[in-house]
Amino acid sequence: MWQQLGFSVITHADLKAHQIYTIVETSSCFVCCIMTHGDMGLIYGSDSKLLNIKDHITDLFKEKDCSFLAGKPKLFFIQACRGAQYLTSTEATSESESAKAGAQQEGDFQYDQVNASRFRLTADPNEPHFLLGYSTVPGYVSFRSVEDGTWYVNALVEIFSGYHANEDVTSMMVRVNDMVTKAYTEQGFKQCPVPIVTLTKKIYF
Numbered sequence: 001m002w003q004q005l006g007f008s009v010i011t012h013a014d015l016k017a018h019q020i021y022t023i024v025e026t027s028s029c030f031v032c033c034i035m036t037h038g039d040m041g042l043i044y045g046s047d048s049k050l051l052n053i054k055d056h057i058t059d060l061f062k063e064k065d066c067s068f069l070a071g072k073p074k075l076f077f078i079q080a081c082r083g084a085q086y087l088t089s090t091e092a093t094s095e096s097e098s099a100k101a102g103a104q105q106e107g108d109f110q111y112d113q114v115n116a117s118r119f120r121l122t123a124d125p126n127e128p129h130f131l132l133g134y135s136t137v138p139g140y141v142s143f144r145s146v147e148d149g150t151w152y153v154n155a156l157v158e159i160f161s162g163y164h165a166n167e168d169v170t171s172m173m174v175r176v177n178d179m180v181t182k183a184y185t186e187q188g189f190k191q192c193p194v195p196i197v198t199l200t201k202k203i204y205f
Contacts, residue, residue, distance in 0.1 A: 082139060
């Protein structure tokens with residue numbers, strides 16, 4: 001998908017924690033997609049060691065440390081669990097409506113208030129131009145089909161491929177939320193993605 005959108009794509013598979021850090025630290029890309037296991041605010045390397053998403057990944061792209069991307073959008077899509085809880089259908093409906101409102105109204109980051117996310121609480125006021133696309137709400141698992149892959153990534157590919165010619169990234173993320181929240185497991189569990197946005201302009205591919 002990213003190649004179709006005009007990006008140069010470099011894939012790194014099964015990296016250990018320190019290798020993930022090294023790749024991100026030296027990257028010149030402004031789109032970073034991570035698919036792994038995780039916990040609240042953390043992701044795992046293939047060696048089962050943890051990395052803090054803010055301290056070890058997004059902070060590396062702040063203007064003081066990454067001047068060549070100053071003023072440019074930096075997009076992160078993270079497919080990983082953020083805890084061990086399971087979202088029910090009723091909870092997902094409520095969370096989905098909040099996510100849509102948060103994505104459409106600047107400054108209304110309801111998920112982040114619930115999450116008490118360190119990204120928002122400790123990010124400097126002069127740090128716009130970020131989008132963090134989490135695959136699930138704080139504290140909850142993120143689902144993957146053995147046959148078809150993860151719900152979140154499948155939705156990203158389908159929505160971005162189908163709507164990028166006419167819609168901006170934030171609008172497409174609302175569609176991703178809608179698509180993912182319509183899925184459910186055999187046990188009736190749901191999932192709702194969480195886009196956290198400090199972009200200052202609409203981004204079109």
